[in-house]
Amino acid sequence: MVERIAPAPMRLRSVFISDIHLGFKGCSADLLLDFLHNVNVDTLFLVGDIIDVWSMKKNMFWPQSHNNVLRTILGKAKRGTKVIFVPGNHDEVFRDFDGAVFGNLEIHKEYVHVTADGRRVLVLHGDEFDSVVKCSPWLAKLGSSIYDVLLAANPYINWFRRQFDLPHWSLSAYLKHKAKAAVQYIGSFEESVALAARKRGVDTVVCGHIHRAEMREINGILYCNDGDWVESCTSLVEDMNGRLRLIDWPKLREQMRSLEIDVPVEQAA
16 A cells, blocks of 8 residues: 655745636636645745636626635634735725735735845736727726636636547637737736836736736836736746746646655554
8 A cells, every 4th residue: 555745835935926817707716726835935926816806796606616725724814924916907996905915915905025135026916008998898808708718718628638638728718829919918918017017116016807918028117927827827936945837737737746656554453
């Protein structure tokens, strides 16, 4: 008889996650739960669109796995993790509670974090730099409805792929990144966010909103987008020395599984 031993949870100073979209059928709640169970973190940043109020107004959907995500986050807060919630456009109702503190949970419209090596990091969701959301809210909601159809197809596609041991893949992300107009929009969005960070006098900016994980320097500002937990299932993390990096959890999870070992367990006589 053997017992399978997994690697110890990662010890991190900060974790940044956004665009979970709890309450939406395309949310990869099980993958996120797996990630949260594999990290020990001092500060957890929830960078907007954690709860998809837009989707829940159209169709109430709240399975146990979505409830488990919230319970796990609150459990970490109870055990000492500082949780900073920066609401996005899909959960903008919580922006009315800007500055509220509930134990280890704080709500802010934006937040400046200082890394272990002294860099100042502006944390915001990013929808204020989306010209479609800012200038035409009705058009944004129409686009969101079309996008939701693509996102909702992802779980079924990935169930089929798992039957053949194929990795996680997103139809909506593939089509979005192939579209020339989408690529141009993403570039403009990233440059606008970096410019705002420069004006605020910070070194780095972390955002979400566009569901595209990225780290690159733009005119002297380190632009970081932590991705999402619908398509790519990614997170931005800070190690104990202040270094930032992106984690693609489906890929990293497979790597961690390859490090699991079987330990013989003596059976009772």
